[in-house]
Every structure is written in C-alpha cells, then in structure tokens.
Amino acid sequence: MLEALEKIKSAEEQNDRKKEKLLAELSAYEASKKKILQEKKEDLKNTFSEVVAKREQLLTQQLATEEHELTNSAQEAIKTMEKNYLEKKEQTIQAIIERVISEYGS
Template sequence: MLEALERIKFVEEQNEREKEKLIAELAAYEASQKKILQEKKAELKNTFSEVSAEKEKNLTEKLAVEEQELTDSAEAAIKLMEKNYLEKKEQTIQAIIERVISEYGS
C-alpha cells in the first residue's frame, strides 16, 4: 500500500511538472503569436499608408490634368470671344460710318 501511495505521489509530481512545462510552452507560444500579430499589424499599416499615398498622388495628378484642361478650354473660349468681339466691333463701326454718310453725306 505504501508503495502504491509513493507511486501515486510520483505520478502526481510528474503530472505537475508536465503541467508546468505545458503552461510555459503555451505562454511562449502566446507571446510568439502576439509578436507575429503585431508585425502583421505594422505591415498592414505600412501597406495601407503606401496605397493611400499612391492613390492620393494619382488623384492629385489627375486633378492637375483636369485643371490644366479646364484652363486651356477657358483660354480658348476667351480668345474666341475676343475675336468675335473685335469682328462685331469693326462691323458695328463700319455700319455706323455708312449710316452717318447716308444720313448726312460725305
């Protein structure tokens, strides 16, 4: 009976050591997984920042192109209006001169 009790005590001690070993391994595994998770979070943040910066750059370039196109279009419209104005001005002056001549003579 004493031998059986000693055997039980020995097995319980072995189980306790195994339990402590497994708890330590689990803690180490948990720490390594947390480290991996932190690294992946940092990597995702960097990737997001890079993608965001690239998208912002592309949108800025696109906006600059659109702005230039609008500026060019506006300048062309202004030149056309100036041309039309000068043509109408000359025609109006000629019409006034002709009317004055026809009313009052030369």
Template sequence: MKEALERIRLAEEQNEQAQKQLLNEIDYYQQEKQNALQEQQTLNQQLRKELMVELESSLLEQERLLERQLQAEAQQVDAKNEEIYLQQKNEMVQKIIKEMRGAYGC
C-alpha cells in the same frame, strides 16, 4: 500500500510537471502569436502609408491634368470671345459708317 501511495505521489508530480510544461508551451505559443500579430500590424500600417502616398500622388496628378484642361478651355473661350468681340465691333463700325453716310450723304 506504501508503494501505491508512492506511485500516486510520483504520478501527481509528473502531472504537475506536465501541467507546468504545458503552461510554458501555451505562454510561448501566445508570445509567438502576439509577435506575429505585431509584425502584421506594422506591415499593414506601412502598406496603408504607402497606399496613401500613392493615392495622394495620383490625385495631385489628376488635379494638375484637370487644371491644364481648364486652362486650355479657358484660353479657347477667351479666343472665341475675342473673335466674337472683333466681329461685332467691325459690324458695329460698318453700321455706324453706313448710318453716317446715310445721314450726311458722304
């Protein structure tokens, strides 16, 4: 009987030790996973920052290209308007001269 009780006590001690060891392993595993998660979050944050910088750079370049295109178009429109103005001015001057000749016989 004593022997059986002793075996039960030893078995309980072994179970307690196994449980403590298992809990320690679980804690270690949990800490490992927490560290891995933290590393991944840091990496993701860094990647987001890099992508934002790249996106901002790309958008700024597109904005500069659009600005140059709009300036070129504005210059073309200005040149065309100047051409139309000069043409209409010349036509008006010729019309006035013609009317003056008709009215005054010059």
C-alpha cells in the same frame, strides 16, 4: 499502501511538472502568435499607407492635368471671345458709320 501513496504523489508531481511545462509552451506559443500578428498588422499598415500615398499622388497628378487642360481651354475661350468681340465691334462701327452716312449724307 505507503508505496501506492508515494506512486500517486510522484505521479501528481510529474503531472504538475507536465502541466507547468505545457503552460510555459502555451505561453510561448501565444507570445509567438501575438508577435506574428503584430508584424502582420504593421505590414498591412505600411502597405495601406503606400497604397494611399500612391493613390493620392495619382489623384494629384490627374487634378494637375485637368487643371492645366481647363486653364488652356479657358484661355482659348477668352481669345475666341476677344476675337469675336473685336470683329463685332468693327462690324457695329461700320454699320453705324454707314447708317449715319445714309441718313445724313457724307
């Protein structure tokens, strides 16, 4: 009977050692997976930051191009309006002169 108790005690001690070993392995596995997860999170953050930066740069370039095109278009419109104004001004002056001459003579 004493021998059986010693075997049981030995088996329990062996089970406890196995349990401790398995818990240590589990803890190491968990730490490893947490590290991998953290690295993946960092990679995703970096990738996201790069994508955002590239997108921001692209949008900035597009905005600058659009602004340049709008400025050129506005300048052309202003030139056209000035030209039209001067032409109409000359025509109006000529029309007034002709009317005065026709009304009052030379």
